[in-house]
Amino acid sequence: MHPVVKPALRRGWRDLNTVQFGMTPAHALTLGPVDTATGSFLELLNGTRGPALLREEGRRMDLPEGHVDQVVERLARAGLLDDSRGGGPEAEALREKKEVLDRLRPDLASLSLTTSAPGDAIRHLVARRALRVRVKGAGRVGAVLSCLLSGAGVGEIDVRDGGRVEPWDVAPGGLPAEAVGDRRDESARRVVRRAAPGRPSRRRPTTPPDEGDPGFSLVVVAPRDDVAVHAPDPATAEPLMASGTPHLYVGVVEGTGVVGPLVLPGETGCAGCLHADRTDRDPAWPRLVAQWRSGGQRQVRPCDLTLATAVAGLAAAHALAFLDGRTPSSVGERWEVSLPGLRWRTRTVRAHPACPCGAAAKGEPEHTPEDGDRRATMAGQWPSAEVRREAVTARSAGTWRAHV
Template structure:
């Protein structure tokens, strides 16, 4: 038997009898009888030189999750020595994981059954429910609840975040209706009140708590045309990771995601702009004073999904791409462009103790 490379860490030490093939792993046939486990190039594994019984066994592992690999191998007539050899290969490739707990661990709608399976593919132990439990205990604060901010709130709530703190007392506009959260009946109500009402209707407490007094794990600030560094002073001094989202004329800048004292901040970005354009402070001040930027539908959808992805990556313990970068999403095709942002020498934010 030969195998191809795999990019996934080995399975956790565990009693062999307790392990199962990683949920969500497709097992497919290749030419010459080879069997491929997984399709993602980061961890797909090809096993060559298997007998028909061994091939049948592997497909059985994918289809029937309630039997152990040993039970299935016996039923399919796979020799114990070959069974152990193949299980060793699968374990080294991170293809075997402990079974998921039967008890409820996620507060997300539908217990986030779909999310749990997919998120488990990113974990050595396959425990997507543990990722969701972490999100359920997390607090995300959002300020600026137009179309984009409201859509971010709905996304992170659906992804299992347990507590949201909302701030935007401006009334819902007719231009906020449509894609996102608000309906015609919300027009004129304060945005944070209307959005809290919607979130509580979809997921009543305790499944989701809106506007508690918990310190946020991540804050998101959605602004128009140019970020105002002074708005982030308290988040910097309180060492709260935060994401800047700026809706502009025909694009949206998602980022930087600031880890205070450890990565470039919103003031670093402002200082960099001033280096490139000495009139930037004068221009930016006028841009910030204008009416709120209208948020077009496709930009709203992609910017909200991108921002939510960055927030969830931060909560889940990954390094989001927006740390030290801006993701610029522009019409007409809305493909994100990554622009690097280094800490600015004049800013001094890296001197702030996290």
């Protein structure tokens, strides 16, 4: 290992003997007491030296025998160290693609904050490049979201939609003005390719037409139809439920942005659960939905540009969290924000006993965005047991402590 103190964390001295790594409460840790020699040694943890050279430097600085290894081990346990050469052969291959990695460096630095073990951040980044995501919908929300996922390093983004690009589909970061009149899905795929920082060298199979294909790690449902955003049709999700494909709902309806739920088929509340719950609370709900779906459609639906962009960004963040193996707060929840107040709130989507998805019989798993990990696989399924990231707070003889 070539240890490097995570550069994403700013460093500052709280006093002469206590150093703080990080500024925000979510990630900040303090180290103390730190003598002058150890403080100087921390500057050498910049990724250019291996263990042998670090020990040699420690001897030159008159550090006690074994002190260098002890400092490195404790920093690693606290989640403060990365490995400048870690991640395995695929990570090394990515490092050789300098232009690609330079595009992804901010994302890599961010991943270093949410991973603990040295080398984990670049392993996550490499893993993204092998994933396949389908986005159903290429409007103001879907197209921008697709580009964000592509730009963040997801290997394949397959966008599906019908019709041709209309002037009101155009959005910064999404479909460009010159695409007006072109096929909407083809235009979206072009901008997705332009957003990609690079692609894996291996060749992937042609994307099959079935939207329930289990080869997708995630399907994002981003309809341009506002009724489909407000009242997702359980019938359209049947192929996804049958194949066990995780899927995330997102969109804008009448000045309200919606992100979620992220459905884990058979485990968490789905579109059918949402419909059944609303029917329980409002017997007129099915009648209203039927009228909304069959009534005359407006040519242009309300979709504020800034709201759509904010929704696309949050949805992309939730999607990436899931793809990176975590459980975002949209699992079993709908995040909503409305103009003009713009206050985000959550609405729980509980598994309903009347829904054929079966999630209610199993019982929904407890999850929190801070400590819950769940890994999406290339087969579009996940292990039944959650993989929980160990909360690292190193306490050795009162020397290491988390900063609150």
